[in-house]
Amino acid sequence: MPYTPDPDAPAPGDPAAGGDRAPRDPAAAGSAPEDPRVTVVVASMNRRDELLESLGRHRAPVVLVDNGSTDGTAAAVRSAHPHVEVVELPRNVGAAARTIGVRRAATPYVAFADDDSWWGEGSLRTAADALATHPTAALVNASVLVGTGERRDPFCDVLAGSPLHGTDRLPGRRVLGFIACAAMVRRDAFLAVGGFDDVVRFPGEEERVAWDLTAAGWDLAYLPDAVVHHHPSPRRHSPDARVRAITRSALLSAVLRLPWPDVAARWRGAVVGGDEALRLGARDALRDLPRALRHRRVLPPQVLADLDLLAREDELTEDRRGGH
Numbered sequence: 110m111p112y113t114p115d116p117d118a119p120a121p122g123d124p125a126a127g128g129d130r131a132p133r134d135p136a137a138a139g140s141a142p143e144d145p146r147v148t149v150v151v152a153s154m155n156r157r158d159e160l161l162e163s164l165g166r167h168r169a170p171v172v173l174v175d176n177g178s179t180d181g182t183a184a185a186v187r188s189a190h191p192h193v194e195v196v197e198l199p200r201n202v203g204a205a206a207r208t209i210g211v212r213r214a215a216t217p218y219v220a221f222a223d224d225d226s227w228w229g230e231g232s233l234r235t236a237a238d239a240l241a242t243h244p245t246a247a248l249v250n251a252s253v254l255v256g257t258g259e260r261r262d263p264f265c266d267v268l269a270g271s272p273l274h275g276t277d278r279l280p281g282r283r284v285l286g287f288i289a290c291a292a293m294v295r296r297d298a299f300l301a302v303g304g305f306d307d308v309v310r311f312p313g314e315e316e317r318v319a320w321d322l323t324a325a326g327w328d329l330a331y332l333p334d335a336v337v338h339h340h341p342s343p344r345r346h347s348p349d350a351r352v353r354a355i356t357r358s359a360l361l362s363a364v365l366r367l368p369w370p371d372v373a374a375r376w377r378g379a380v381v382g383g384d385e386a387l388r389l390g391a392r393d394a395l396r397d398l399p400r401a402l403r404h405r406r407v408l409p410p411q412v413l414a415d416l417d418l419l420a421r422e423d424e425l426t427e428d429r430r431g432g433h
Contacts, residue, residue, distance in 0.1 A: 143168035144234040146218050146241070147293070150174070150210035153224040154201055157182045159342045164190045166227035166338075169220065172213045174198065174206040203310030204289065211296055211304055219299070222337070223290040229254075229336035236293040236335045239280040246279055247298035247327035248319075250287040251335035262339070264288055268331035272422050273415055279330040285323060285415050287315050291337040298327050308365065308400050312351065313358025320366050324412045349386040356383075356390025357397075364394075364401040366408045 149169045153160050154176035164171060164186065171193045175183050177200045186195055196209060211219050218237050220228055228236075228251065236249050253262035268284045275283040289305075292315075302321035305314045319329055356379050363375045379391040408416075 142170060142233075143231070144237045146216050146237045147220055147233045148172060148214035148216045148218075149220050149222050149228070149233075150207055150214060151222050151224060152176060152204065152206035152210065153182060154178050155180045155182065156224045156342055156344060157185050159340075159344075160224040161185060161189050163222070163224055163227050163340075164193055167222065168228070168230070169233055170194070170216075172196065172210040174210040176201040176203070176206050202307050204305035204312075204314035205307040205310070207289070208300070208304030208306075211294070211299060214296060217296055218293055219296050220293040221289050221291075223339070225342040226253075226290045226337055226339040229338055232335040232337065233293070236332060239330070239332055239335075240293065240295055243278065243280055243328075243330070245326075245328045246330050247295045247322045247325075248287060248329045249280065249293050249332040249335065250284065250329070251291040251293070251337045252333045253288055253291045253337050253339050255339050255341065257340070259338070262288065262291075265331070265333070269333065270422075271331065272418055275328060276330075279328055281330045281332045284319075284329050284331050285412075285419060286319050287329060288337075289315050290339060293335075295327075298322060298325070301325065306404075308397055308404065309358045309361050311354070311358075313355040313362070316359065317362045317365055320362075320408055320412055320416075323415065324408050352386040353390040353393065356387050357393040360391060360394040361397055361401045364398065365405055368407055368413070 147169045149167045149171045151160070151164070151171060152174045155178045157178070157180045160173075160182060164173070173186055173193050174196045175198060177198050183195050183197045186193055194213065196213060198206060198209070207221055218240055220233055220236065222228065232251055236251060239249050240246055250268060252265050254260065255262050268286070269282060271282040271284045273283040273285060299318070299322070302318065302325055305318060309317055322329060360375055360379060363372045367375075376391060379387040383391075
């Protein structure tokens, strides 16, 4: 059925959309936060050592949502970082854990971080200021510097080159995608579109959220002046496993929001023209296909037009590179 906005969602540009909840007591974090408008939400599972190191780098109150870890994560965090609010889940719900954390936050803005990432000094304030002074923006995405060499994440270049119209009303390029660990959201707008869900799960969870925020009339912007440091954990999926998981997410996102011809094209690309990892991702998606169908609503024409523009830009970029 066609997309219909949540009738209870705050209107873009409405000052109340930022939330009117009182921020957490700055003393609860042991020292004054960088910006009292911001809470950091971290989701983690079985990465205790990386988490214990990164939690000390956050300059804001932190809500940690533990996705059913079996390595003693929750107890270790409570011992080493007693000011962190720990939410223990009985099982792994993927990126939906972040949504649970956002509901626990009492600030108008929420910055996401992974267990191996953190926001650079001054960046939480920079992102919060951008949201506060641009009332149509529901999300800003910071630049991501990877590893000790601080290599710029290639996806930042994609965001920086976004061809979407509407940048004149924003603090940076208007975009239709983001990196979860480098995003700050307007809490109430994020929750009004459902946040990250337990159908798409992880990774690739950003796509549907970006689409739904835009469909609800909000803007997303790339904010290069804010910086997130990401030191990838050595405990990660293999490349093939990651392709498989991202394929699953992309196919389910398509079923949730895209017109049927576009859904068919994504599935055909994975099943017919893809390698083994893509086909396995499609097989995995079949298990949650009934749930995706129950929550299906097609995006409005203006968002589909944005997606078409981005697709054409991708094709032109490939042509410039000689198809490689």
